[in-house]
Amino acid sequence: MANLISLDSIKPVARAETMREALESGGCSSASCGSSDGPADMDPAVWAKVKDHPCYSEEAHHYFARMHVAVAPACNIQCNYCNRKYDCANESRPGVVSEKLTPEQAMRKVIAVANEVPQLSVLGIAGPGDACYDWRKTKATFDQIAQQIPDIKLCLSTNGLALPEHVDEIARMNIDHVTITINMIDPEIGAKIYPWIFHNHRRYEGVEASQILHERQMLGLEMLAARNILVKVNSVMIPGVNDQHLLEVNRVVKAKGAFLHNIMPLISDPAHGTHYGLTGQRGPRALELKALQDRLADGTKLMRHCRQCRADAVGLLGEDRGQEFNLDLLPEEVAYDPSKRDAYREIVAVELGEHQTHKKGAEAGLAAVDAAPAVLVAIATKGGGRINQHFGHASEFQVFEASPEGISFVGHRKVDQYCQGGWGEDATLEGMIAALEGIDVVLCAKIGDCPKDSLAAAGIAVSDAWPHAWIESGIAAWYLATYRAELRLSA
């Protein structure tokens, strides 16, 4: 059974050393060796599975891209956060219906993307609908694509109800990543989330429905873990319904072999027409989400970089190039050309080495500061692990916590882009400042004077002094400049 591994432990800096040690000591081929959660007990085979997967590795999400194809639209349960007239609000943001594809159309799209987006490493089937329930289409799609692009990683997302009957086939098809959405382990709470399920040719409602769903989810999770398939558990945090309960869910899924636990905020808006949206159920605020993540027994064993991407998203996390690859824009015949993806992989290998060196240097610098606070730093980045985006062009910020203990990634904040065609909008700036609640400083490649003053008035520092620096180097430079100076003043 795979251990639940912390995201920190799957960063290569720790990994390279521990992997070498493991190899020198004769190695260990079992995922269950070692005590619990440290990098030391991460099997090199597991590392190989996560190192290029942007959803499973925080490190990889700076460099590698995923794409989703919406080939499996049928679903066997109803969730109160989902309106099936739009995309599923859980695995994809609602509001715009994805382009539904046949397996053949999906293959054309994947090949076109692989030829144009060298970062592509993962293909996922994640709704709308359920990849395990609508299995024939999921399987046909994966089979065709695996033949054409053998090195692409396959993953799927499911509510778990129809999962157990497909686990053996999932293993045979080399799908090494499965996401199960588990919002409860108590059917009484489940009854407030799932109005009905369809199982064994009939519809079940209420507590009975959630009891069956719960049993199938646990069985599926255990069966996957027993086959060393990495399982990510997604949980939708619904304030007042399951927020406290997720502590218990975390404990149980971890014990049953989940690799990562991803707590996602409920997306709820009356305009989406979901039950929760129409009944005024609110989603959590960014700080409430972080507070829950911090309370979970081992905070770092959470995925904090999830962007709740659309079911037909294409690109790095936080970026969606899906519209560029709509079917009507694609040629009828496309042939796979691996050259761009291969070249990109070589560059990433070099970049990653350099990034790790700078990261280590940055953390060593911070460790030299005594008695300084932990701060939240928001970074404007286009990817690649660098501070490389103009403040006004950011549609999200990556958030890091920095203290003398080190620098860790804690999440992201989505904002409306401030700068449209060279002009900043004051109303957008207000929304941005609200989205940056609790942030101490923003680091970006460039920022104008006006937004800088507004941020300062809201108590948020901002700096563009380190454009294109590695994120950790920029954070360390700002931190040292700020707190060394303060220490000198107070001395």
Add this chain to the structure above:
Amino acid sequence: MAYKIVASQCTVCGACEFECPNVAIRMKGEMYLIDPKKCTECADQFDTPQCAAVCPVPKTCIPA
């Protein structure tokens, strides 16, 4: 004795086609249609018509 699909509400997810024990549902153009000659309303097969039981939108698979 047959069911029909209310096209204006259908999300075209295909769950009904998947569940129909009589292969009475197929895609025609952009929509799913129930063939009234093949539909039995699942009588003698299941307690309730399968298309209506799995359909995510209320009152969309209904008696014709």
